[in-house]
Amino acid sequence: MNLSITPLKEWGLLNKDIFLSAGPCSAESEEQLFETARGLTNRGVSFMRAGIWKPRTHPGTFEGVGINGLKWLVQVRERFNLPIGIEVANPYHVEACLKNNVDVVWIGARTTPNPFAVQDIADALKGTEVPVFVKNPISPDLELWLGAIERLYNAGLRKIGVIHRGFSTSRKVLYRYAPNWKIPIELKRQLPNIPILCDPSHICGKPELIFSIAQEALDLLYDGLMIEVHVNPAKALSDSGQQITPEQFHSLIDRLTLKRELSSSKEFQARIKELRLEVDNIDEHLITLLGKRMEIVRKMGDLKRKNNISTLQPQRWKEIIASRLAAGTEQHLSDEFIFQLFQAIHEEAIQHQEADMKQGFKRK
Numbered sequence: 001m002n003l004s005i006t007p008l009k010e011w012g013l014l015n016k017d018i019f020l021s022a023g024p025c026s027a028e029s030e031e032q033l034f035e036t037a038r039g040l041t042n043r044g045v046s047f048m049r050a051g052i053w054k055p056r057t058h059p060g061t062f063e064g065v066g067i068n069g070l071k072w073l074v075q076v077r078e079r080f081n082l083p084i085g086i087e088v089a090n091p092y093h094v095e096a097c098l099k100n101n102v103d104v105v106w107i108g109a110r111t112t113p114n115p116f117a118v119q120d121i122a123d124a125l126k127g128t129e130v131p132v133f134v135k136n137p138i139s140p141d142l143e144l145w146l147g148a149i150e151r152l153y154n155a156g157l158r159k160i161g162v163i164h165r166g167f168s169t170s171r172k173v174l175y176r177y178a179p180n181w182k183i184p185i186e187l188k189r190q191l192p193n194i195p196i197l198c199d200p201s202h203i204c205g206k207p208e209l210i211f212s213i214a215q216e217a218l219d220l221l222y223d224g225l226m227i228e229v230h231v232n233p234a235k236a237l238s239d240s241g242q243q244i245t246p247e248q249f250h251s252l253i254d255r256l257t258l259k260r261e262l263s264s265s266k267e268f269q270a271r272i273k274e275l276r277l278e279v280d281n282i283d284e285h286l287i288t289l290l291g292k293r294m295e296i297v298r299k300m301g302d303l304k305r306k307n308n309i310s311t312l313q314p315q316r317w318k319e320i321i322a323s324r325l326a327a328g329t330e331q332h333l334s335d336e337f338i339f340q341l342f343q344a345i346h347e348e349a350i351q352h353q354e355a356d357m358k359q360g361f362k363r364k
């Protein structure tokens with residue numbers, strides 16, 4: 001897709017080395033917002049975030065202070081000269097934000113996957129220049145993420161960015177939401193110009209993991225970060241376990257290292273070229289070996305067919321996974337990686353055997 005998205009530098013918001021959004025998960029009181037804003041001054045924050053309508057997974061939890069919070073945020077902007085950003089989930093939210101000249105809006109992870117809601121938001125924003133960020137859908141579905149971006153684009157919006165906030169998963173992972181980096185990387189491949197922020201707070205779910213995910217995002221050339229900052233995280237009414245104090249935010253930003261894509265150093269260029277050649281060579285071998293493996297798999301398929309034996313051999317598959325995981329561990333390869341790799345290889349093998357089987361039946 002070739003969308004002509006406005007570069008982040010032209011959005012009219014502060015953007016020194018990295019684009020930074022910081023602020024509480026939820027607006028709770030005027031005082032909480034003022035104290036947080038005070039703690040965020042002089043840090044190059046592009047906009048202060050705070051949710052006033054909170055889409056909670058379960059009912060009966062804090063669902064935001066509503067429209068009152070907007071008044072407080074407008075005062076924060078005036079007093080601290082800090083642009084403000086709010087999550088919107090319907091046209092009523094958008095209208096309230098437009099009326100108060102909110103600087104940035106974002107669509108949350110539970111709204112992005114709903115085409116009706118996104119279309120309503122896009123229609124309500126039509127004709128404005130408000131920057132909009134689209135958080136990834138909570139489930140790992142790239143197409144729904146892309147579809148939401150397209151709806152905003154088709155409504156004439158050009159200041160569109162995305163926020164990677166992690167994905168729900170049924171597998172147990174270290175993080176609250178699995179980072180699943182391959183999805184935002186693929187989104188960037190398809191939409192190279194779209195600004196991308198990482199929200200390590202929601203990915204991690206706990207403060208001590210935030211630095212490494214934030215640094216990883218910068219290593220992957222993300223444009224910036226959205227981080228939940230609260231004056232008193234322990235007392236926060238939502239996402240209390242993952243928010244950090246303004247002081248922790250400052251020290252986190254100080255520790256981050258910015259990366260660039262290219263180097264003009266001749267030495268670097270020569271060495272990286274050598275190493276890339278080695279990798280190209282190994283990849284060629286890998287693919288040749290996979291081709292050979294598949295030839296053998298097809299012979300096995302023939303044998304199974306002649307003996308009326310099932311394509312799927314659950315016991316054998318169990319043994320493959322166990323032995324490959326063990327071999328992977330010896331090579332310092334993660335279980336997750338080996339599991340996904342062999343799942344893909346196994347699926348391809350089954351497809352080959354099934355295709356041959358159908359051909360075989362035709363030949364009969």
Ligand code: PEP
Pocket residue numbers: 025026051055087107108109110135165202
């Ligand atoms: C939030 O930003 O506080 C929030 C609710 O995020 P998400 O939509 O990513 O869950």
Ligand code: MN
Pocket residue numbers: 025026228238239
């Ligand atoms: Mn939150």
